[in-house]
Amino acid sequence: MAKPIGPPQCKKCRAYLDMDGKCPRCGAPTKYRPEFPQMMIDYFSIKPWYWRDEIRTSKKGEPYTVRVKDMNDIPFFNTYCMKIDISQKQMLEWVKDPKKGEFSKAYKICKDLQKNFLIQIGARGLSNPAMTIFTAKNITDMRDTRLVGEDKDNKFTSLADALKEMKD
16 A cells, blocks of 8 residues: 555544644644542642641750641642643633533632632731732632721721731
8 A cells, every 4th residue: 555645634534734743623632531620629628727846945945846837838720730730721721611510610619719728828827918918819709898988887998907907
């Protein structure tokens, strides 16, 4: 049998392959796996803090151990994407894909888990308040609101004031 003349073609749709050998119609096979939604929920379900032992020195120079509450790393979608070796753009396409409804549902759950994580570390004073507020405004639906009108009983005018009051 003679070799075909001309550029190589896709075996599925017979379209001409691009320079990388990929079909422009069929594209590369997806990296999606059915276990990704549960893996994402597990990744975002970490506790906001953990206990660790810290060795300190007394005024007399004697070491002693104190249990300290420390903050876990904030779970972000870009770090989850790196973990499963995809881009954030690819992940957002999976969220929008109606065939991957479980992934879209898991994404919404993870957004809520991420928001709860930020509220917990902010309320407990485990992170810098300004950074917590900045992050919360940029990755959740939380926004600063200014009170206008008759609601003068509420002494807080912003999220920053509320966090400062909770810390004191």
